Amino acid sequence: xxxxxxxxxxxxxxxxxxxxxxxxxxxxxxxxxxxxxxxxxxxxxxxxxxxxxxxxxxxxxxxxxxxxxxxxxxxxxxxxxxxxxxxxxxxxxxxxxxxxxxxxxxxxxxxxxxxxxxxxxxxxxxxxxxxxxxxxxxxxxxxxxxxxxxxxxxxxxxxxxxxxxxxxxxxxxxxxxxxxxxxxxxxxxxxxxxxxxxxxxxxxxxxxxxxxxxxxxxxxxxxxxxxxxxxxxxxxxxxxxxxxxxxxxxxxxxxxxxxxxxxxxxxxxxxxxxxxxxxxxxxxxxxxx
Amino acid sequence: xxxxxxxxxxxxxxxxxxxxxxxxxxxxxxxxxxxxxxxxxxxxxxxxxxxxxxxxxxxxxxxxxxxxxxxxxxxxxxxxxxxxxxxxxxxxxxxxxxxxxxxxxxxxxxxxxxxxxxxxxxxxxxxxxxxxxxxxxxxxxxxxxxxxxxxxxxxxxxxxxxxxxxxxxxxxxxxxxxxxxxxxxxxxxxxxxxxxxxxxxxxxxxxxxxxxxxxxxxxxxxxxxxxxxxxxxxxxxxxxxxxxxxxxxxxxxxxxxxxxxxxxxxxxxxxxxxxxxxx
Numbered sequence: 001x002x003x004x005x006x007x008x009x010x011x012x013x014x015x016x017x018x019x020x021x022x023x024x025x026x027x028x029x030x031x032x033x034x035x036x037x038x039x040x041x042x043x044x045x046x047x048x049x050x051x052x053x054x055x056x057x058x059x060x061x062x063x064x065x066x067x068x069x070x071x072x073x074x075x076x077x078x079x080x081x082x083x084x085x086x087x088x089x090x091x092x093x094x095x096x097x098x099x100x101x102x103x104x105x106x107x108x109x110x111x112x113x114x115x116x117x118x119x120x121x122x123x124x125x126x127x128x129x130x131x132x133x134x135x136x137x138x139x140x141x142x143x144x145x146x147x148x149x150x151x152x153x154x155x156x157x158x159x160x161x162x163x164x165x166x167x168x169x170x171x172x173x174x175x176x177x178x179x180x181x182x183x184x185x186x187x188x189x190x191x192x193x194x195x196x197x198x199x200x201x202x203x204x205x206x207x208x209x210x211x212x213x214x215x216x217x218x219x220x221x222x223x224x225x226x227x228x229x230x231x232x233x234x235x236x237x238x239x240x241x242x243x244x245x246x247x248x249x250x251x252x253x254x255x256x257x258x259x260x261x262x263x264x265x266x267x268x269x270x271x272x273x274x275x276x277x278x279x280x281x282x283x284x285x286x287x288x289x
Numbered sequence: 290x291x292x293x294x295x296x297x298x299x300x301x302x303x304x305x306x307x308x309x310x311x312x313x314x315x316x317x318x319x320x321x322x323x324x325x326x327x328x329x330x331x332x333x334x335x336x337x338x339x340x341x342x343x344x345x346x347x348x349x350x351x352x353x354x355x356x357x358x359x360x361x362x363x364x365x366x367x368x369x370x371x372x373x374x375x376x377x378x379x380x381x382x383x384x385x386x387x388x389x390x391x392x393x394x395x396x397x398x399x400x401x402x403x404x405x406x407x408x409x410x411x412x413x414x415x416x417x418x419x420x421x422x423x424x425x426x427x428x429x430x431x432x433x434x435x436x437x438x439x440x441x442x443x444x445x446x447x448x449x450x451x452x453x454x455x456x457x458x459x460x461x462x463x464x465x466x467x468x469x470x471x472x473x474x475x476x477x478x479x480x481x482x483x484x485x486x487x488x489x490x491x492x493x494x495x496x497x498x499x500x501x502x503x504x505x506x507x508x509x510x511x512x513x514x515x516x517x518x519x520x521x522x523x524x525x526x527x528x529x530x531x532x533x534x535x536x537x538x539x540x541x542x543x544x545x546x547x548x549x550x551x552x553x554x555x556x557x558x559x560x561x562x563x564x565x566x567x568x
Binding site: 008011012013016037038043059077079080095098100105140141142145173178180194196205209212226230253259260 | 332386457459484
């Protein structure tokens with residue numbers, strides 16, 4: 001089974017449009033959406049949910065007000081400014097609490113509870129292109145990195161159980177915790193970028209990350225014709241950074257029209273972008289053989 | 290006054306809007322690029338660099354001569370950042386959240402802390418704008434402490450604009466919390482709307498007033514406008530799709546250099562937010 005993670009560095013370069021097309025083109029694949037913060041792949045694949053699981057991760061400190069003496073020890077100890085003292089009463093700001101347990105352990109009155117935190121849900125689904133594992137992070141919840149790892153693990157298990165040839169993952173933007181959780185130990189990443197200064201900068205940062213983890217990286221420039229000179233410059237820079245440069249995808253307004261129809265572009269038409277993505281997929285299949 | 294620009298979905302134009310807001314200010318203003326994983330605002334502000342400051346977090350250091358391998362620290366650490374191996378405890382700095390609990394709990398006082406770099410803050414100026422940029426070290430997963438440090442580095446007494454990272458989890462929340470107003474930037478597509486709804490739920494949970502800017506407003510359909518009407522959310526501005534803006538962006542030229550007449554619209558947005566937050 002081959003695992004491919006589609007990432008970008010910069011957000012909004014077209015990861016999900018490309019992943020959705022790969023889902024349609026690949027035979028015998030399991031799909032996963034590891035962009036749990038702002039998951040969009042389901043809008044193209046329309047999964048029918050078969051299993052729903054609650055995702056608990058980490059803890060949340062909670063003061064029992066009737067037992068709190070207001071001594072302020074927790075306020076002293078908390079390094080995350082999560083303990084708010086307000087006219088003699090003490091409470092914990094759930095958005096700032098990291099769930100470390102220091103206040104719980106050292107509260108002289110033993111007045112702080114430490115329940116597990118419900119951070120979101122993850123789903124096993126069926127789509128017209130095969131099984132899909134995805135998630136919804138709770139509003140203002142933490143631990144998206146751990147939810148990403150859960151989605152990826154479950155997708156891998158599903159792919160192994162089904163004897164799939166491919167696990168295709170829609171990854172998150174950035175270089176931080178969710179990206180690291182999405183790519184560590186994977187077979188290859190495809191970085192979708194765009195011909196802008198920001199696209200170039202963010203691509204080169206994410207390529208440093210893939211090199212750090214010794215993961216083979218392919219790149220493709222989306223909307224390449226917005227700035228052909230920048231496209232050439234990015235491809236050169238990516239090549240020097242050790243990545244393999246693949247297909248260019250032209251700007252094509254029908255990608256948005258396909259999205260509005262809830263389809264990937266390769267299902268929607270056989271225009272310029274669809275053709276390029278088809279070639280991109282065929283090339284990837286060759287390279288990852 | 291503190292205004293954060295956020296989005297849920299990446300690539301909708303957060304940095305474009307933050308930079309345009311900063312440039313529309315007629316008084317000194319500070320823009321903090323809190324998208325520390327992929328900071329881009331400097332391309333458009335082109336600040337004269339002034340200083341660079343390393344940002345570190347404290348991570349435990351075990352004195353192996355004193356450690357009895359009792360395991361109290363690893364039992365306490367909910368982040369699994371300390372394990373006992375053989376005759377001493379061992380630290381995994383990349384998992385550590387720097388809570389300091391292990392140091393306090395160690396019965397032998399065998400743990401001290403040492404600084405580990407998570408990133409840096411770059412400071413510069415561009416006309417009236419003080420530009421601060423947090424930049425996460427490659428391989429580091431700890432964006433929130435760096436975002437907190439970047440926010441604390443703002444000069445006192447000056448309005449602050451925050452360019453937030455995409456998403457709706459810890460880095461985005463750390464960036465927007467404490468703001469007086471959040472500008473949510475989206476696009477009129479299914480992806481744009483889906484992620485806008487998540488961002489709206491998040492800022493509502495945080496209790497911060499907000500409005501929406503629809504970028505490339507004629508590139509999709511009217512679903513975002515309908516949603517905003519239904520939810521009584523104020524649409525601050527609609528920016529039409531334009532090849533001129535896209536090409537300027539690709540070169541590192543901001544929205545107001547492509548469309549200077551929009552400056553007045555941004556000034557109006559700032560005035561409205563000012564009068565709303567003073568109330």
